Amino acid sequence: MYNSYVNDMATPSSTNPAGKPTIFSLLEAAHALEDRVEEALEAVGLSSPKLSVLTALVEDGTALSLSELAARLSCVKSNMTQLVDRLEAEQLVRRVDCPNDRRSVKAEITPEGKKRQAAGAAAIAKLESDFASNVSVSDRAVLQRLLGALT
């Protein structure tokens, strides 16, 4: 599904169970996790980027401009253009012209989009609870601190 392309070759110790965790073993694990997320979403006909857009729209309750969406997903505007293209092709979202600003185009979620979003959010919630039950409270504290240092 995915490949930890950055890892094994560059660091032969990548998968060593006893050695120190390299940045690559961390990335490898993250990719594995990411794969699980994508798998769970595939089952409901979504991907992470698509769910993110849909969720932003649901949470906001109104149509959002593509620039606004791009800012929220921390991506470039041209990316949003294409993402919304694909979402619109699936009728999960509709493009509507903005009356105030004629440069702007808003994305509006459709009823089908709402259903899909709910299914996606449920799938993620399940994954999330699995994850939480497999990580002790103290481990979570360590993880949290490490994560903060990384970002």
Add this chain to the structure above:
Amino acid sequence: MYNSYVNDMATPSSTNPAGKPTIFSLLEAAHALEDRVEEALEAVGLSSPKLSVLTALVEDGTALSLSELAARLSCVKSNMTQLVDRLEAEQLVRRVDCPNDRRSVKAEITPEGKKRQAAGAAAIAKLESDFASNVSVSDRAVLQRLLGALT
């Protein structure tokens, strides 16, 4: 550079410093780390996938078939075809026919490829040591265990 597309919308608590780490905050951190790796490699004219191929070739000391490379990088063969296309365009690698098996094509590293690989490996080594010095031994143990559970 990258965006944590899977995150913020799906889980408003993604960046909460006090709350539990969600799978998304983990992925977010991993993406940040990944960005650093890519940045470091960009400085020497490489990317992670390219470095991985080059390093496999250097470590093995011989030309390797595309299938073999795909297996080592845990990716699909068609991906390797394209990766090697780009590597070959930069003259970091050369395609050579396999005399034994006429179906097979091997990738052979060039002198320029070796130089580039060395530069990439050095850049990664620096990142690695920075990382190691920022994570305590006990934290590493926790991280290692968590990682194992995830993969």
Add this chain to the structure above:
DNA sequence: CAAGATTGAGAGTTCAATCTTC
């Protein structure tokens, strides 16, 4: 000239289909 959106090109990835060779 800024801002909003789009287009085109390219990197990286996957899958399905195809071609040649074993």
Add this chain to the structure above:
DNA sequence: GAAGATTGAACTCTCAATCTTG
């Protein structure tokens, strides 16, 4: 038929350039 490689199509993403509107 199965294995090695390639091609074509799709998705996600970035950057640079462009067009329209403010």
